[in-house]
Amino acid sequence: MSRQNSRRRNERWGRWAERIAAIWLIAKGYRLIGQRLKTPVGEVDLLMRRGDTLVFIEVKARAALDSGFAALHPAAARRCQAAARWLAPRHGWPGAVLRHDAVLIRPWALPVHLVAIWRDGY
DSSP, X not given: OOHHHHHHHHHHHHHHHHHHHHHHHHHTTOEEEEEEEEETTEEEEEEEEETTEEEEEEEEEXXXXXXXXXXXXXXXXXXXXXXXXXXXXXXXXXXXXXXXXXXXXXXXXXXXXXXXXXXXXX
């Protein structure tokens, strides 16, 4: 398989995983604010709200749970936190609680929602 075909396949798999994660979180009472929000410093896969909390969500689609956890490394945290700092003033409101979550997506398994995975000094 060529590198370009592999990239396209991974892109489709990632978009599918983000849709599944959004549906899963909506079923849990979250409201979708934005998807694939690009900033000058990074991208937030899903931006959701639940009550007074604005949640920045990183979605990882992997074949196994271990590799999903491994993908949540410090560089990913820094990128997501920087993007969240850029987006918070634009999508937040006074008194909003800001939080970083992750959703791990695997084939033929329920999503795994990890709440408050990274702390940030907002």
